Amino acid sequence: MDRRSTNIFRTVDWTLLGMYLLLVFMGWLNIYAANYDTEHPSIFYAGKEYGKQFIWICIALVLGLVILAIDSQFFKDFAFIIYIIFTLLLVAVLIFGKEVNGAKSWFGVGSFGIQPSEFSKIGVALALSSYLKDFKPKFGKLKPILYSVGILGVPAILILLQPDAGTLLVYLAFVLVMYREGVTGNIVLFGISFLVLIIATMSLIVYETTLFDDSIKLNGLTILTFVIFVIAALSFFIIKNYVLPRARKKTQQKLILVTIVSVMCIWFISFVYHSDKILKPHHKSRIDILFGHKEDPSGAGYNVNQALTAIGSGGFSGKGYLDGVLTKFKYVPMQSTDFIFCTVGEEWGFIGSSIVILLLMGLILRLIYVAERQRSAFNRIFGYAVACILFMHVTINVGMAIGLVPVIGIPLPFFSYGGSSLFAFTFLLFIFIKLDSDRLTKLS
Amino acid sequence: MKANERTYVIVALFLFVALIFIGRLFFVQIVEDSWKLRSIKITERTVTQYPSRGLIFDRYNNVLVGNTAVYDLMVVPKKVEPFDTTYFCKILDLTKEDLIKKLKKARKYSRFKPSLLVAQIPAYNYADIAENMDKFPGFYSVPNTMRIYPDSAAPHVVGFVSEVNSKTVKNDHYYKSGDYIGVSGVEKKYEKVLRGKKGVSYMLVDVHNNVKGKYMEGRLDTASVSGDNLVSSIDLELQKWGEQLMKNKRGSIVAIEPSTGEILALVNNPSYNPNLLIGRQRSKNYSRLLVDTLKPLFNRALQAQYPPGSTFKLLNGLIGLQEGVITPYTYHSCYGGYSFGRRKLGCHSHRSPVNLLFSITTSCNAYYCNVFKDIIDKYPNAEAGYKAWRKHVVQFGLGDRLHVDLTGEAKGLVPKTTYYDRYYNKGSWKPHTIISLAIGQGELGVTPLQMANYTATIANRGHYITPHVIKQIGDSIIDPNAFGRHQTDIDRANFDLVVDAMENVILNGTGRGVKYDDTAICGKTGTAQNPHGKDHSIFIAFAPKDNPKIAIAVYVENVGYGSTWAAPITSLMIEKYLTRSTDRPRIEKKMLEANLLNN
Numbered sequence A: 001m002d003r004r005s006t007n008i009f010r011t012v013d014w015t016l017l018g019m020y021l022l023l024v025f026m027g028w029l030n031i032y033a034a035n036y037d038t039e040h041p042s043i044f045y046a047g048k049e050y051g052k053q054f055i056w057i058c059i060a061l062v063l064g065l066v067i068l069a070i071d072s073q074f075f076k077d078f079a080f081i082i083y084i085i086f087t088l089l090l091v092a093v094l095i096f097g098k099e100v101n102g103a104k105s106w107f108g109v110g111s112f113g114i115q116p117s118e119f120s121k122i123g124v125a126l127a128l129s130s131y132l133k134d135f136k137p138k139f140g141k142l143k144p145i146l147y148s149v150g151i152l153g154v155p156a157i158l159i160l161l162q163p164d165a166g167t168l169l170v171y172l173a174f175v176l177v178m179y180r181e182g183v184t185g186n187i188v189l190f191g192i193s194f195l196v197l198i199i200a201t202m203s204l205i206v207y208e209t210t211l212f213d214d215s216i217k218l219n220g221l222t223i224l225t226f227v228i229f230v231i232a233a234l235s236f237f238i239i240k241n242y243v244l245p246r247a248r249k250k251t252q253q254k255l256i257l258v259t260i261v262s263v264m265c266i267w268f269i270s271f272v273y274h275s276d277k278i279l280k281p282h283h284k285s286r287i288d289i290l291f292g293h294k295e296d297p298s299g300a301g302y303n304v305n306q307a308l309t310a311i312g313s314g315g316f317s318g319k320g321y322l323d324g325v326l327t328k329f330k331y332v333p334m335q336s337t338d339f340i341f342c343t344v345g346e347e348w349g350f351i352g353s354s355i356v357i358l359l360l361m362g363l364i365l366r367l368i369y370v371a372e373r374q375r376s377a378f379n380r381i382f383g384y385a386v387a388c389i390l391f392m393h394v395t396i397n398v399g400m401a402i403g404l405v406p407v408i409g410i411p412l413p414f415f416s417y418g419g420s421s422l423f424a425f426t427f428l429l430f431i432f433i434k435l436d437s438d439r440l441t442k443l444s
Numbered sequence B: 001m002k003a004n005e006r007t008y009v010i011v012a013l014f015l016f017v018a019l020i021f022i023g024r025l026f027f028v029q030i031v032e033d034s035w036k037l038r039s040i041k042i043t044e045r046t047v048t049q050y051p052s053r054g055l056i057f058d059r060y061n062n063v064l065v066g067n068t069a070v071y072d073l074m075v076v077p078k079k080v081e082p083f084d085t086t087y088f089c090k091i092l093d094l095t096k097e098d099l100i101k102k103l104k105k106a107r108k109y110s111r112f113k114p115s116l117l118v119a120q121i122p123a124y125n126y127a128d129i130a131e132n133m134d135k136f137p138g139f140y141s142v143p144n145t146m147r148i149y150p151d152s153a154a155p156h157v158v159g160f161v162s163e164v165n166s167k168t169v170k171n172d173h174y175y176k177s178g179d180y181i182g183v184s185g186v187e188k189k190y191e192k193v194l195r196g197k198k199g200v201s202y203m204l205v206d207v208h209n210n211v212k213g214k215y216m217e218g219r220l221d222t223a224s225v226s227g228d229n230l231v232s233s234i235d236l237e238l239q240k241w242g243e244q245l246m247k248n249k250r251g252s253i254v255a256i257e258p259s260t261g262e263i264l265a266l267v268n269n270p271s272y273n274p275n276l277l278i279g280r281q282r283s284k285n286y287s288r289l290l291v292d293t294l295k296p297l298f299n300r301a302l303q304a305q306y307p308p309g310s311t312f313k314l315l316n317g318l319i320g321l322q323e324g325v326i327t328p329y330t331y332h333s334c335y336g337g338y339s340f341g342r343r344k345l346g347c348h349s350h351r352s353p354v355n356l357l358f359s360i361t362t363s364c365n366a367y368y369c370n371v372f373k374d375i376i377d378k379y380p381n382a383e384a385g386y387k388a389w390r391k392h393v394v395q396f397g398l399g400d401r402l403h404v405d406l407t408g409e410a411k412g413l414v415p416k417t418t419y420y421d422r423y424y425n426k427g428s429w430k431p432h433t434i435i436s437l438a439i440g441q442g443e444l445g446v447t448p449l450q451m452a453n454y455t456a457t458i459a460n461r462g463h464y465i466t467p468h469v470i471k472q473i474g475d476s477i478i479d480p481n482a483f484g485r486h487q488t489d490i491d492r493a494n495f496d497l498v499v500d501a502m503e504n505v506i507l508n509g510t511g512r513g514v515k516y517d518d519t520a521i522c523g524k525t526g527t528a529q530n531p532h533g534k535d536h537s538i539f540i541a542f543a544p545k546d547n548p549k550i551a552i553a554v555y556v557e558n559v560g561y562g563s564t565w566a567a568p569i570t571s572l573m574i575e576k577y578l579t580r581s582t583d584r585p586r587i588e589k590k591m592l593e594a595n596l597l598n599n
Helices: A002-006 A014-034 A049-069 A073-077 A079-096 A116-132 A142-161 A165-170 A172-180 A185-204 A220-242 A245-274 A281-290 A302-312 A340-372 A377-401 A419-437 A439-443 B003-031 B034-043 B085-092 B096-109 B123-131 B166-171 B185-189 B236-245 B279-291 B309-323 B356-362 B365-377 B382-394 B417-424 B431-439 B448-459 B492-508 B566-579 B585-593
Strands: A098-100 A103-109 A112-114 A208-211 A216-219 B044-049 B063-075 B115-122 B139-148 B161-163 B180-182 B199-205 B211-214 B230-232 B251-257 B262-269 B337-340 B343-346 B463-465 B470-473 B485-487 B522-528 B536-543 B550-556
Touching: A014 A049, A014 A340, A014 A419, A049 A419, A073 A079, A073 A419, A079 A103, A079 A116, A079 A142, A103 A116, A112 A419, A116 A142, A116 A165, A116 A172, A116 A377, A116 A419, A142 A165, A142 A172, A165 A172, A165 A185, A165 A377, A172 A185, A172 A377, A172 B003, A185 A220, A185 A245, A216 A220, A220 A245, A302 A340, A302 A377, A302 B003, A302 B034, A340 A377, A340 A419, A340 B003, A377 A419, A377 B003, A419 A439, B034 B044, B063 B123, B085 B096, B085 B123, B096 B115, B115 B123, B115 B139, B115 B279, B123 B139, B161 B279, B180 B185, B236 B251, B236 B262, B236 B566, B236 B585, B251 B448, B251 B566, B262 B448, B309 B356, B309 B365, B309 B382, B309 B431, B309 B448, B309 B492, B309 B522, B309 B536, B337 B365, B337 B431, B343 B365, B343 B431, B356 B365, B356 B492, B365 B382, B365 B431, B382 B417, B382 B431, B417 B431, B448 B463, B448 B492, B448 B536, B448 B550, B492 B522, B522 B566, B536 B566, B550 B566, B566 B585
Parallel strands: none
Antiparallel strands: A098 A103, A103 A112, A208 A216, B044 B199, B063 B115, B063 B139, B161 B180, B199 B211, B230 B470, B251 B262, B251 B550, B337 B343, B463 B485, B522 B536, B536 B550
């Protein structure tokens, strides 16, 4: 026992740690490539993002070591305290934060900034783990669901106020965690559908297209309404054919209710969006920025087009490290942060990007594997939370770069430039590694 | 609690997403080519290196067509800052409205990419601009070249260049919109030689179109190759002298070196200054020239078709001798003309009877009516006779294009039998029906170039080399025979008889004014009847008689007899060419100062 507590490195999961180090290192190389500057060729040059990222990595490693040195019981005991502190930071950033790109999500400290919403995920993960660990057998009940939603909801609303759609979407990860812990599938389905509906509505709210020629104009919400009716009609026939007769009528009623609520929801959001009295112009412009309605300087899909061009031109084996023309000459916007995957795609090609995806997914699956071997519910839930958060980030970030997901700015874990996100992911991972390494000592 | 089942659902979801992503990457990066193409399209810019166009020299290496440095002023709208527009417009000779319009157009095209603002600013104007360039951020200049004609000579020979039209751009991938191409004369005929080869450099550009370096370190770049220089057969001094002589007259001079077919001078008047068709005023000036009632763009030497008049008698004499219907001792009587049926083709008064020598010296009409009739009548019918006659005529390069290396050449006209069949019904036309051909009138149409070539054929005693204006491309001298050598069926002995008679024209006949020293000149006057006004004055000649150096045809429109105007001009041209100077102030003054445009 003593030996274990004195030498943490005997019990840590080296696979996780190794994958982490590899990903961080690859991220750093790609940030170097994305900002490569012949005048400052040193990867350690602190005046450039790659040099700064090196500093962030060093700090992150030190912080990681500190976490490994802390007794894991600390995180269990102080889970709610940490949650409250981070949530208060979210309140503070709304008051004292500086506005960047129309969103109040940064604390400015000199030229550096801290993004509290990145850290709030840690608080939520800890608090949810702490709360859910005792409710496992009866999680189908309403009360624990409401509590859980409450834990999620408070920071979610605060983030929505910034507004920061990307981070908000990441909160969907916790729905997956709850699903694992036994919440009914329908509620998960409902929650996800509802969120998808809202995001779809907001994304399509100013979209307009024409059918055949200019005489028939279609706006996005009309199309969305139409799609909902089509889905409803299809569901209706599915119910008619596959649901048992005695449950059929009730299910059909539910379907009709859901359809009506959905459509009303769409048009209510539209009404709010277009009403000058409810929504002030600067709020509206924030929403516009959030959903990319105003970000496109060269028309719809400019960012995605540039990103796809960079990735697609990489071909099978890529153009070679530091030889990505689109990367070097700044064709892709935000290439060291949100669009870092383009650097991988262009310079390392299909092979490199597949390896990166497999590595990230490997890490996530390893997390699930390690979570499942925990004896403590807290540990397991937290492990799932980390895995699901990473999954959401990877899905949204890579999906956006390859044009499968709308442009929503969130970082690619361990890859994207930025201290806040690197620290937050490091904390999440290292807390879990620590929890895992202590699992034998604590419960025996 | 079915924990494991749910774990598998979650793991399946993760794997599913990973699979979708890798599948998508497979499509984007390996299957689809469009992204690769787009990547090349947006990151590369091809910069064309324009070669300098080949120069054109005269036969003594004087520059006929040169290049001069000009500057194209470019603008990158994004980089433009407020500047002193009044001053800017002043040095560029623009109006403010023009400037605003041009800037707006550039901005509409692209805010980051350079647009052409003002093309072809002459070097002397550019000096002002270059000094002040720092006051106008966003503007820069690109050196370019423009055609220049130091002596403004021979516009109808050298032709001109202009921007390619959209049709050419579409059909010929060499040209891009805004390129220049030869559209007439030597500039057009030798376009492929003169234009050289464009070079291309592939540049990498960033998202704002700033050049960031060379693509593949320039390994794919090609350097431009300058166009070949051409050496023309034109004698610039003779050409200019001819242009001076023809000033204020309507007509044409073509001079050929008989032994080579090289065109020594090709003069038209009314003409234009080729320097009008360059630079920024080009299109404005061109439209003006197009509507000018004097038709300065009309290339008379190649396009105007006149009856050859009495100069044609030489040819009928040659054919008569060859066909054996006359000998030097054959005499025909002439009492004021040639009577046939109830009609009479008149002649001036001279002694009778007339033999070949005297018929040419005095230009007797009746003699040639008899010769012509005898040639036709030698054959079983008029059609066969005419065909035999025509065969000889076309061998002198008449009635069809000579294929000179210039543009816009007319065919001329020596009617075929079918032509007369159409007019008079087959079999019903006789020698007398077409008797005016005997004296070079009637339906005949001959261009001054064809006339000069016909003269050269006589000078060569039986053959001609296709006339041409270019004798050397780059370093390689072209063998004149490559242009084509054409032999007539007429014996040399017959030519000697006619040439003797032509010499006599100068010594004792209608061309007495042509003689300027001991040089033996052979010539013939002609008068082309003109239904629209006064007759055209024609003179053809070659000199010296033996080993001729120059054959020349001179047309002066609407001035009457050949001896009055065409003959002295011919004489002055020959003298200039053979002696490099002239010293006959009285006749020079008369010719130079005569204004015959309003006849």
